[in-house]
Amino acid sequence: MARLQIDTVSKQFGADYAVREVSLDIADGEFLVLLGPSGCGKSTLLRMIAGLEQPSSGRILLDGNDITQEAPQRRDLAMVFQSYALYPHLTVAKNIGFPLRARRRPRAAIAARVAEVAATLELSQLLDRRPAALSGGQRQRVALARAMVRDPGAFLMDEPLSNLDAKLRSATRAELIALHRRLGATFLYVTHDQVEAMTMATRIALLNGGRIEQVGTPEELYDRPRTTFVAGFLGSPPMNLFPAQVLRREGELWARADGVEAALDITASTDDEETSVIAGIRPERLRIDDAATAVRGRVTMVENLGSEELVHVTAGSVELCVRAARPAGVRAGEDIGLSVHPSDIHLFEADSGLRLSWQQPEQLEIPVPDATAVSVA
Numbered sequence: 331m332a333r334l335q336i337d338t339v340s341k342q343f344g345a346d347y348a349v350r351e352v353s354l355d356i357a358d359g360e361f362l363v364l365l366g367p368s369g370c371g372k373s374t375l376l377r378m379i380a381g382l383e384q385p386s387s388g389r390i391l392l393d394g395n396d397i398t399q400e401a402p403q404r405r406d407l408a409m410v411f412q413s414y415a416l417y418p419h420l421t422v423a424k425n426i427g428f429p430l431r432a433r434r435r436p437r438a439a440i441a442a443r444v445a446e447v448a449a450t451l452e453l454s455q456l457l458d459r460r461p462a463a464l465s466g467g468q469r470q471r472v473a474l475a476r477a478m479v480r481d482p483g484a485f486l487m488d489e490p491l492s493n494l495d496a497k498l499r500s501a502t503r504a505e506l507i508a509l510h511r512r513l514g515a516t517f518l519y520v521t522h523d524q525v526e527a528m529t530m531a532t533r534i535a536l537l538n539g540g541r542i543e544q545v546g547t548p549e550e551l552y553d554r555p556r557t558t559f560v561a562g563f564l565g566s567p568p569m570n571l572f573p574a575q576v577l578r579r580e581g582e583l584w585a586r587a588d589g590v591e592a593a594l595d596i597t598a599s600t601d602d603e604e605t606s607v608i609a610g611i612r613p614e615r616l617r618i619d620d621a622a623t624a625v626r627g628r629v630t631m632v633e634n635l636g637s638e639e640l641v642h643v644t645a646g647s648v649e650l651c652v653r654a655a656r657p658a659g660v661r662a663g664e665d666i667g668l669s670v671h672p673s674d675i676h677l678f679e680a681d682s683g684l685r686l687s688w689q690q691p692e693q694l695e696i697p698v699p700d701a702t703a704v705s706v707a
């Protein structure tokens with residue numbers, strides 16, 4: 331069992347906050363990914379949970395017990411670092427068994443457990459080698475094995491795949507998913523890589539400047555970003571975001587910008603005749619369509635990605651990126667139309683960047699009279 335509760339935790343270095351009032355409740359058996367750009371406080375938060383760093387304020391609970399002041403080795407947690415931190419002079423077997431030797435377990439018990447964990451991670455053939463004679467992926471598995479050997483309730487991992495090449499990273503992602511299923515342990519995993527987060531997480535906590543922007547399943551963050559930051563962070567290329575007006579015409583709501591005039595899938599009433607917003611459309615949700623009137627614009631560039639093409643379009647003052655199957659059949663300089671399904675237009679408050687609370691796609695039939703009554707999280 332390992333339920334981790336992070337209760338209003340902050341960390342200051344001098345006057346600067348690395349982590350600011352972060353609260354998270356991580357259920358036993360979850361694979362929670364802390365995602366965010368470099369410097370947003372991910373490692374600091376993980377290190378506080380591991381006990382390597384003391385919070386400036388707030389509490390950390392493991393299965394209901396306050397461990398904020400507990401020494402790292404007394405927490406039922408194992409940490410895996412980006413740098414592997416293997417002992418170069420020790421064999422793989424000795425490296426894996428190290429945490430058990432440090433706890434003075436009997437030799438036979440250590441050997442049995444090391445063999446068991448090594449088999450799980452397909453390291454049995456490598457037990458006599460030293461780290462220098464291993465590939466990056468094998469070293470990473472040894473680091474994982476060393477974390478697993480104690481059978482901790484939770485694994486804390488800080489960018490463990492970032493030293494691997496792309497192919498190995500993808501293979502190791504799949505291994506980690508399988509390992510998580512098999513162990514049923516709680517995984518808390520730090521990365522700046524949205525692909526790792528989207529593919530492995532049961533839930534993602536996206537951090538920005540030491541604060542949590544949104545917590546939810548990968549689908550929730552991708553399909554219903556709570557802020558323009560989340561919308562712009564996830565997706566490759568990210569969501570097209572541009573200033574627009576929401577206006578009412580013959581009882582229907584439209585998003586209008588210079589070069590864009592698209593119907594919206596909203597029945598909620600706004601009292602205002604016109605509201606300034608940030609509109610967002612994912613590149614894969616724009617369709618090149620000669621007859622379309624939602625967007626009329628000029629192709630500025632076509633990027634060939636092999637399987638797909640990225641078509642860059644300028645419509646009035648709005649720059650849009652369209653992701654289309656190859657060949658998209660358009661050339662730079664051409665005037666084209668783009669269509670978009672009304673439910674694929676995201677709306678955010680112009681000032682705060684928060685998702686408009688009256689945009690609730692799953693409640694389309696229900697008018698939402700009071701904007702403040704609807705949670706956006």
Ligand SMILES: Nc1ncnc2c1ncn2[C@@H]1O[C@H](COP(=O)(O)OP(=O)(O)O)[C@@H](O)[C@H]1O
Pocket residue numbers: 343347348366367368369370371372373374375
């Ligand atoms: N020991 C430290 N002393 C001073 N500032 C630190 C220290 N550790 C981290 N920071 C600062 O805290 C912020 C968050 O860092 P970090 O948690 O490493 O971010 P991330 O892992 O998301 O890249 C950064 O601005 C970093 O410079």
Ligand SMILES: [Mg+2]
Pocket residue numbers: 372373374
């Ligand atoms: Mg870091």
